[in-house]
Amino acid sequence: MISWRYLLRNNSCRRPPQRPKQRGSRKAAIDRRPLGRPPTAVLMTLVLLFPMLVSADVDRRTLHDGTLVVEDIPEIPIEVVVDLMRYQNIRAAGFRAWTPDGNGIYVSTGFGDVDSLHRVDMPGGARNHQP
Amino acid sequence: MRATISHDRSRIAFVTNEDGKSRVYLLDTKSREYRRVESIPTGLAFGVKFSPDDRRLGMTLNLALASAVHYSDKLTAAVDIVGISNFVTFLENTQDYRRELRRAEYGDERDPAMRSHLQKISPLNNVDKISVPLFVVQGENDPRVPVTEAMQMVEALREEGHTVRYINALNEGHGYRKKDNRDTYQQAMILFFQEHLIGSD
Numbered sequence: 001m002i003s004w005r006y007l008l009r010n011n012s013c014r015r016p017p018q019r020p021k022q023r024g025s026r027k028a029a030i031d032r033r034p035l036g037r038p039p040t041a042v043l044m045t046l047v048l049l050f051p052m053l054v055s056a057d058v059d060r061r062t063l064h065d066g067t068l069v070v071e072d073i074p075e076i077p078i079e080v081v082v083d084l085m086r087y088q089n090i091r092a093a094g095f096r097a098w099t100p101d102g103n104g105i106y107v108s109t110g111f112g113d114v115d116s117l118h119r120v121d122m123p124g125g126a127r128n129h130q131p
Numbered sequence: 132m133r134a135t136i137s138h139d140r141s142r143i144a145f146v147t148n149e150d151g152k153s154r155v156y157l158l159d160t161k162s163r164e165y166r167r168v169e170s171i172p173t174g175l176a177f178g179v180k181f182s183p184d185d186r187r188l189g190m191t192l193n194l195a196l197a198s199a200v201h202y203s204d205k206l207t208a209a210v211d212i213v214g215i216s217n218f219v220t221f222l223e224n225t226q227d228y229r230r231e232l233r234r235a236e237y238g239d240e241r242d243p244a245m246r247s248h249l250q251k252i253s254p255l256n257n258v259d260k261i262s263v264p265l266f267v268v269q270g271e272n273d274p275r276v277p278v279t280e281a282m283q284m285v286e287a288l289r290e291e292g293h294t295v296r297y298i299n300a301l302n303e304g305h306g307y308r309k310k311d312n313r314d315t316y317q318q319a320m321i322l323f324f325q326e327h328l329i330g331s332d
Contacts, residue, residue, distance in 0.1 A: 058289070064311050071285070071297040076318045084321060088314050113309045 093118070093127070106130070133178055136160070137185040144168075144179045144188055155179055155188070172202060182328060189328060196254035196265075196284065203262040208327035210266045210320055213276045213305055216284035217256070218249035226274040258287045266296040266323045268316060270303030296323060
């Protein structure tokens, strides 16, 4: 996470980046805030709008529920998505280590969105997720 | 890839390590003669790959930003993945646990002479020498190369009038691990390569 103090300390940077911390989550907090406290809300909105105003010519979008920020990247043509799918729609399991008794192995393989550790007890055996 | 064969199978391109510096060679598969690719500077390439029409070589390399500064005349486009844009701000902002180790690698930014040298060679201070299209890839929570390195580079390039493609995952660190982020980043990079490497002549 990046803090303002962190940016201010960054004094040898030629052009210090200007951006509030965790913009997405602050925005969400404001959306939930009940009406009737305009000064703070207005101030916060201006703070939030500021980076957008100074870079109005940048095409900024977010993907994956706001977690991936893309700037000046065109919409991906469906042909590219389909062409790549044969390389992306795959599963791999990498050997990590033998189990302490030497009768099984640990592999890392996709589980949900990220790779995680699994134990396999026999050849062709099921993978057991290691919490 | 350290060695790769062309699509028509007539040539193999390979990268050597000569006293720590890489050189790229092309080997003719029929005559088995090889020659150095002089147009690729020593130390630039880490891996090579032929373009679909076998007329170009794509390279993976370390320090894409520095390469764009020094070799904009030789490169067509560059993708910067979690790159250092200014060695001084990098050393100041990288996580505490690794600062001393990185000082040993890049130099001690507290020493005035070293500091001015680092500022002199930093890509951020040589933005005017970059003329290739750039694609910057970063993770917001990167403890190694902080997101500020990417932000200040993108900003500086835009001030110079460049259009920079920038992708920043708010839920990733030093490299993308989540499948949806990886997939989108690969799609965007392929699109970038299609436009600049394949469709450019």
